[in-house]
Amino acid sequence: MVRQCHAKLLPALSTKNTHSLTRPFEFSILALLTLPAVKPCNSRSLVTEPVDFMPHNTRITFPGRTYFAAILLILASVFAVTGAVAGDKQYYDIQYKARLDPESGLADVEITLAGEQLPSKLTLHLDPSRHQNLEGEFLTRESDEAVWTPKGERASIRYQFVIDAKKSSGRYDSRIIDKWAILRSDKMIPPISARAPKQLQSRATLAVEVPRKWNVLAPYTKDDDGIFQLRDPGRRFIRPKGWMIAGRIGSRQDVIDGTETVVAAPLGKNIRRQDTLAFLSWTLPELKKVFPQFPNKLLIVMARDPMWRGGLSGTRSLFMHADRPLISGNRTSSLLHELVHVATGIRGDHESDWIVEGIAEYYSLQTLRRTKGISEKRFKGALKDLAAWGRESPNLLVKRSSGPITARAVGVLHEVDLEIQQSSGGKRSLDDVVKALAKERGRVTVRKFRTLAEEAAGKPLAQLNRENLSGENLRK
Numbered sequence: 001m002v003r004q005c006h007a008k009l010l011p012a013l014s015t016k017n018t019h020s021l022t023r024p025f026e027f028s029i030l031a032l033l034t035l036p037a038v039k040p041c042n043s044r045s046l047v048t049e050p051v052d053f054m055p056h057n058t059r060i061t062f063p064g065r066t067y068f069a070a071i072l073l074i075l076a077s078v079f080a081v082t083g084a085v086a087g088d089k090q091y092y093d094i095q096y097k098a099r100l101d102p103e104s105g106l107a108d109v110e111i112t113l114a115g116e117q118l119p120s121k122l123t124l125h126l127d128p129s130r131h132q133n134l135e136g137e138f139l140t141r142e143s144d145e146a147v148w149t150p151k152g153e154r155a156s157i158r159y160q161f162v163i164d165a166k167k168s169s170g171r172y173d174s175r176i177i178d179k180w181a182i183l184r185s186d187k188m189i190p191p192i193s194a195r196a197p198k199q200l201q202s203r204a205t206l207a208v209e210v211p212r213k214w215n216v217l218a219p220y221t222k223d224d225d226g227i228f229q230l231r232d233p234g235r236r237f238i239r240p241k242g243w244m245i246a247g248r249i250g251s252r253q254d255v256i257d258g259t260e261t262v263v264a265a266p267l268g269k270n271i272r273r274q275d276t277l278a279f280l281s282w283t284l285p286e287l288k289k290v291f292p293q294f295p296n297k298l299l300i301v302m303a304r305d306p307m308w309r310g311g312l313s314g315t316r317s318l319f320m321h322a323d324r325p326l327i328s329g330n331r332t333s334s335l336l337h338e339l340v341h342v343a344t345g346i347r348g349d350h351e352s353d354w355i356v357e358g359i360a361e362y363y364s365l366q367t368l369r370r371t372k373g374i375s376e377k378r379f380k381g382a383l384k385d386l387a388a389w390g391r392e393s394p395n396l397l398v399k400r401s402s403g404p405i406t407a408r409a410v411g412v413l414h415e416v417d418l419e420i421q422q423s424s425g426g427k428r429s430l431d432d433v434v435k436a437l438a439k440e441r442g443r444v445t446v447r448k449f450r451t452l453a454e455e456a457a458g459k460p461l462a463q464l465n466r467e468n469l470s471g472e473n474l475r476k
């Protein structure tokens, strides 16, 4: 999910690793000897050195090593039993490789699958203007979809990804030049749906090849060889997500309340990496009280023109134009706004974007108030200004919320917050509602939000009547 929030409220500024171990003993011994069975889930070696298993009837002898073999035999039996008890998960490996080439402006991408069993069918949802020259065996392409039915224990496809991309404003949200590249890995690797038995799970890595003296950052842990170990709990087919920056880059990092936070930008002066990190060190812990599931890794990518002049949130990461102030004149904070998007991971439907944007804006203000970045008086003043602006656009029930719509949404959320606090005798607040939404993530509807809010209040909330949300009653 990515949200773009271009100065929306700133009018003044522009198992276990098991091969189920059901095979004959020879297999188990061989497996122990040649690598896999005891490696951790994200072991790179499983990806880059897939084991070519010998045929099942291969006899293995250990001349002069009978004692060693005996121990292995015992170990193998133990593992066979444990494997059987541990059940049924089986893993295959996905290796993503991308070579970023500033000269052509392209990333050469290769996706390799390896394992005893692979998904029977993968559907890639491509962007035809950016994913080009797709090739590989057992692959058919039809405009923006490609169907891949891999055979055997190892299969690969390759394509080229056009890195540069502009938004309608003419500003880049993805860019490569001779000194750096900023892009989103979940655009480079398109959404992929995989058909596979339920017990078949993936492990995945991303290797990024870049010109000499370039560094690469993404919101994932790197192994000793610089390969990203991808994680996506709950997903059976793992692919990289979030912002990436590569090149001659400068970064500052710290662990803030358990979140490994990195602020990175192309080398150069006047990019406030350290200020940004300091700002986060006093605001992020407060935000994490409301959103305890906040990712344990956070990458903030900053750059100047011709990049997008606002903020863009992504998975465990966000982009922020380097010219944006940490706190704006109207006392909202674009950075905190995007962080709330990262924290909640929610998206709207045809009429609920105001909830998503309103929560981001309201909690950016609340976080500043709670950390004493702004006083109670200034907090109230900011709400009043937003309410005045919100009167320009009373209908919240629209597809995209920005400017005055989000400003009005903040007012409605504040009223709901006060009402919940009052009716629960201070025991509950809007925090409980957004906490529940963030726990579920995904799509939020007006009905879901209303149900949660009224549960917290213990009574119906007139503020959330459709008549109020559509602004009809304001026109009467």
Ligand SMILES: [Zn+2]
Pocket: 003, 004, 005, 337, 338, 341, 357, 360
């Ligand atoms: Zn937003």
